[in-house]
Amino acid sequence: MSKLREIGVKPASRHGQNFLIDLNLVRLIVSSAELGPRDVVLEVGTGTGALTEMMAPQVGAVVTVEIDKHLYELASEELIDFDNVTMLQCDALKNKNRFNPLVMDAVGEALARVPNSQLKLVANLPYSVATPIISNLLLCEHTPHMMVATIQKELADRIVADPWSKDYGALSVWMQAQCATELVREMSPKVFWPQPKVTSAIIKCTVSPEHRDAIPDLRYFHQFTKSIFLHRRKFLRANLVAAMKRELTKEQVDEIIGRMGFADDARTEQIDVPTLLAFCEEVRKVAPDWKL
Structure with missing residues (x-):
């Protein structure tokens, strides 16, 4: 000093x-x-x-x-x-x-x-x-x-x-x-x-x-995590709909949410890391070319 x-x-x-x-x-x-x-x-x-x-x-x-x-x-x-x-x-x-x-x-x-x-x-x-x-x-x-x-x-x-x-x-x-x-x-x-x-x-x-x-696409996962936590107070479904509005219909979002077994009122901040990794992969299968 x-x-x-x-x-x-x-x-x-x-x-x-x-x-x-x-x-x-x-x-x-x-x-x-x-x-x-x-x-x-x-x-x-x-x-x-x-x-x-x-x-x-x-x-x-x-x-x-x-x-x-x-x-x-x-x-x-x-x-x-x-x-x-x-x-x-x-x-x-x-x-x-x-x-x-x-x-x-x-x-x-x-x-x-x-x-x-x-x-x-x-x-x-x-x-x-x-x-x-x-x-x-x-x-x-x-x-x-x-x-x-x-x-x-x-x-x-x-x-x-x-x-x-x-x-x-x-x-x-x-x-x-x-x-x-x-x-x-x-x-x-x-x-x-x-x-x-x-x-x-x-x-x-x-x-x-x-x-x-174990993460197939690191850059995809990086932008996925940022986008679904963008609005913390919203439900998980609403966050995914907003992030994927150009890639997925609401019906496709509901199908993914259903496959993951998430409750209707689930929020992103309640989901643990392994589950979010799996969730990302379910989304990537349907929207592999997604860009923010």
């Missing part, structure tokens, strides 16, 4: 910058990621390089991304002795639905250099990009083995939520359909500088290749 003040770096609220200043929690992030020499780590939000510096000696390679030019220059000095660290000064995202190709290219090159490698996202994620980073990485050409990140607790609660709860939604289903999800630790605003107005948490998501392979 003092170093940042010395060089005149001020956290940019537009980038969601809050620096983790508790080294014990930095160590907890690293230990939760279970790092080893086969790992290629993607870090979004290099910051001062403290987390990068702790991870680099333990892994095959680190690709770390920082959007802020001044922080990039500061971290470059701190990390200059690590030849397995690739630093990028850019936005990690091309848009809210896709990663920046520069980032994915760098990750691909690092994976190619490290024998028998596996990708892990380990980061103190800027709040402004936490959701698209975590959710979109599961659609990239380089699938992560694990994701360990600090995020808003509100977002962590959504990721691990159970059906019938207020936090259960599209993100819960998308993540839990592919990962074992765990909230590792809540984090007080006091462990960050500047202090955010919200509580944070360390989330750990371990990707299951078997679960991913």
Whole structure:
């Protein structure tokens, strides 16, 4: 923190910058990621390089991304002795639905250099990009083995939520359909500088290749989950009718609802992940070319 003040770096609220200043929690992030020499780590939000510096000696390679030019220059000095660290000064995202190709290219090159490698996202994620980073990485050409990140607790609660709860939604289903999800630790605003107005948490998501392979069309399932949770207070039937208004008649929707055995008053937030996966496949059989 003092170093940042010395060089005149001020956290940019537009980038969601809050620096983790508790080294014990930095160590907890690293230990939760279970790092080893086969790992290629993607870090979004290099910051001062403290987390990068702790991870680099333990892994095959680190690709770390920082959007802020001044922080990039500061971290470059701190990390200059690590030849397995690739630093990028850019936005990690091309848009809210896709990663920046520069980032994915760098990750691909690092994976190619490290024998028998596996990708892990380990980061103190800027709040402004936490959701698209975590959710979109599961659609990239380089699938992560694990994701360990600090995020808003509100977002962590959504990721691990159970059906019938207020936090259960599209993100819960998308993540839990592919990962074992765990909230590792809540984090007080006091462990960050500047202090955010919200509580944070360390989330750990371990990707299951078997679960991913059981989903025939990941992109279809992704847009399906988003569309049927779009109006939480509506009945499941009404949500499907709205999502598929150009693809399915109401009679076709009723046939699918009937095959699934859903009650007339069923709501999307009551349905568990395996059932929603099956429901998606029933819809995909009838409307395989659906686009939002």
